[in-house]
Amino acid sequence: MITCFDIGGTTIKAALAVEPGSLRPIGRVATPRDDFALFAASISQLIDEGGAPAGAPVAISVTGVVDPETGITTVANIPCIDGRALSADLGALLGRQVLVANDADCFALAEAHAGAGQGHRVVFGAILGTGVGGGLVADGKLFRGAGGLSGEWGHGTIVATTTRAAPHNLPHFACGCGLSGCLDTVGGARGLERLHRHLQGTDLASTAVIEAWGNGDNAAAATVDLYVELVAGPLALVVNVIGPDIIPVGGGLGNSAPLIARLDEAVRAGILRRVDRPLVVPAQLTVDAGLIGAASLGFSEGVV
Ligand SMILES: [Zn+2]
Known part of the structure; x- marks a missing residue:
């Protein structure tokens, strides 16, 4: 007890x-x-x-x-x-x-033991909420890295941002961690909104962007395309480094099954391992x- x-x-x-x-x-x-x-x-x-x-x-x-x-x-x-x-x-x-x-x-532990990670040996729980975070569970136990900072795939400059996103002139936004150009600045719900504002010049809530994308709106689709490209690269690198069997995604953006499916497709196209089933999936434990x-x-x- x-x-x-x-x-x-x-x-x-x-x-x-x-x-x-x-x-x-x-x-x-x-x-x-x-x-x-x-x-x-x-x-x-x-x-x-x-x-x-x-x-x-x-x-x-x-x-x-x-x-x-x-x-x-x-x-x-x-x-x-x-x-x-x-x-x-x-x-x-x-x-x-x-x-x-x-x-x-704890989110990663929950998904590993009682959610989408059940039955999988290496579970990387990814958070796409207000910002970007994560945690690693291997053989049922939480992996605690030095300083307690493992799993933080949202921080550290995305080197490719200026080149891959050059047509969009995407700047290196300042991040709350003190660095700039972190995935956290574009990969969470606020990041999706920031990308939409940058590309379209309009303020729209992340949920509205995703809804518009689902309804076939071209502007929202452009935002989602750039978002998926920016997030899939770092997440594919995480997969290549630690080899998770499954990546449950929590946080607000994890509630959009179509967005997570797009992300899964892009991640699986960018990793060494060939996997013929979804690797990046919505989290099951939303409450x-x-x-x-x-x-x-x-x-x-x-x-x-
Ligand atoms: Zn940062």
């Missing part, structure tokens, strides 16, 4: 997992952002409400980076846990083992992936 948390900048969600894939919702509270004692008390209260026995472990999905060597969590939008050894500090207060992982990593992933983290690391 493990108490699972999905901790975001505004809300903490909790559930009790009696066994893998079986979640019993506990509830949700607003995230205390500035007071660690209050933060810990909120977690403790949710554990009590869930009824986990004394000593039962806790697993947390958090919107931040967890350094596997130091345990230090970097969470920009929750100052009271930013720069803190969350697992150790919370574990000492609660008297329980506390596991913590990044939310994209509670964070909680399911946290539960999968606990069960896969054998703390239960």
